[in-house]
Amino acid sequence: MGFNHKHLIDITEYSADDIMLILETARRFKEVNERRIKQVPTLKGMTIVNMFNEPSTRTRSSFEIAEKRLSANSLNFGGSSTSAVKGESLTDTVETLCSYKIDMIIVRDKHAGVPRKIADVSGVHVIDAGDGKHQHPTQALLDLYSIWETKGDFNGLKVGVVGDIGHSRVCGSLIPALKIMGCEVTVIAPPTLMPARPDVLGADHVTSNLDEALPDLDVVYMLRIQRERLEGAPFPSLREYNLLYGLTQEREHLMKDDAIICHPGPINRGVELDSYMADHPNRSVILDQVYAGILTRMAALYLLLGGSEDGIVA
């Protein structure tokens, strides 16, 4: 079982086998995370730069924990200290970082295509931690992991993605990833939040009617209404959004008995989810997704940086 990737930038470059290897590796890392001393020396001596040019708490924290548990040296670079604020070009910033002799850059940026450009300029390993409205591949991997752990299999699984498809980097990776794994994908959103060509992402069905779509779904993936990323006002009010697209207790009777609920977080309670659904003991896997973030990011770091086999079990 070979893993021949230098970067994790575009999920469509990964095969179903590649993705399964990441998920299986992630599962093996569970044991490390359940010890009292949650650290292995696998990436000792490796230097990873967390280049977060856009505010991020969850994704950055998750990467940092994954790096620390693998004993990598990590440097946080970004926020108010970003060079862009001082007028430095992206290329110059990356070349400066590379002069530190680093091994990997994990990048979050508000502009699409930045991770690819960094990969071209730097020559080091790059993980896309979210670029503009383009992709967010590690989010897709942790989503897949949670679905796999709960459902056991992807083949023929019916997944509905609800919300701001058009401005979502999560969808840019998640929908293609679900297709790679053999799922059937329905995208559900008001037309103002739909991308121009959802079929290009891989969506099998496109609808604006949540109630009609719900009864078929094995997985209901609720997207966060990203108020900061909405251009114009694509719906009249949060109230109306909740009425038409909110996954609420009133809608539970439309769901399959074993349908699960995913959400990338942070949740806007009362908008896309009510508390009943967000905290549903049998359906909600939202906190499992957070844990899966640690496991899959450890797996991605391990596989991309060629960590030793005994690193996992050490």
Added chain:
Amino acid sequence: MALLLKNAHVIDPQVGLDETCEILIRDGKIVEVGHDLEMPKGVERDLGGKIVVPGLVDMHVHLREPGYEQKEDIASGTRAAAKGGFTGVCSMPNTSPVCDNAVGIEYVKSRAAAVGKCRVYPSGACTQGLKGEILSEMGDMAAHGCVAFTDDGRGVQGAGMMRRVMDYASQFGKAVMVHCQDDDLVGAGQVNEGVVSTRLGMLGWPAEGEELEIQRDIALCRLTGCPLHIQHITTKRGLDMVRAAKAEGLPVTCEVTPHHLFLCEDDITDEYNTFLKVNPPLRTAEDAKALIEGVADGSIDAIVTDHAPHTEFEKNCEFELAPFGMIGLETSLALINTHLVSTGKIDWNRLVQMMAVAPREILRLDPVTIAEGSVADLTVIDPDLAWTVTTDGFASKSANSGFIGAELVGRATDVYVGGYATLEDGSIVE
């Protein structure tokens, strides 16, 4: 001082010439065209059967001076024009300061006279500062040599304002040239809305944002009678609107760029090549195919480049932060020859019509013909010369071409402006 061009394959549809003959030039004008011409004193040049056409004109060029001389200036931009085979270019007014008054027109003219390697026909802004709010002094600019009016780079947003622009401009016998873009619809669009905007996760620039303004401006042309020239048309439906306006008899013309003919949105890959970020954006392959049909059937009047130089550092950045535009002066002729003439989609007469005759008509310039009495603005073309577009091969200060690496056939070898060589054997005459 006389010049005799021998062994010239003259192609000029205006006078029905397509044969090898000789051209005698004296005092900047063509004195005689024929065979076995006598020249008592002067210089002879044997062109070895190369094609000679009326001097090419690119009626859509950003020379960037004054204000953006890091990208290009009148000296370097006109050198690029000469290298591309052009005897004249129409400069766009979106400089800094904006060319929206007679002082701006005079500045461009005087710099061109001092350092230019081709004629520069300045256009002036329709509205002061390109803001779309107050009419610019079009009468004064026209009196100082402004050839047309345009707010190129953006559309005039208000229909009432655009009607005022066209009403007012109509008294000066010049065309209003329009960059069609409805800002409210286009917003911060980066690439064509559809496959590429979805795939690359960037805001879309929908075709309708262009087509709505084309339709509006055609209606205003009908209302005002002002000659209307649609700049850099990119869509099949937009072209159909122009066809319908022409069929109606309205004074409407349009232009297309080589990059909208020979590139399309599919060329923008996950490399996010900023050289392919242009405004209006590269459209679909079907649109490009329809535009080529429009070139072949005569619906499209002129080939232009929208030559838009930007420095290396301005383009070497995030796609969404990069400025729009690519250069084109030095590749235009070769691209049209390689893709359209060599493949038999159009003939040389059609190329001359679109790159020499129509631009002068639209800009209300005196015609240039290869006949006695005409100004001796001539372009000599080696139609078989094969060459490759390279970053370091440009005379322009900038290299932001979407055609780097393209293998092309045909190139201007010599250019004469008023009987004087600006390009000789492929080298700029200093």
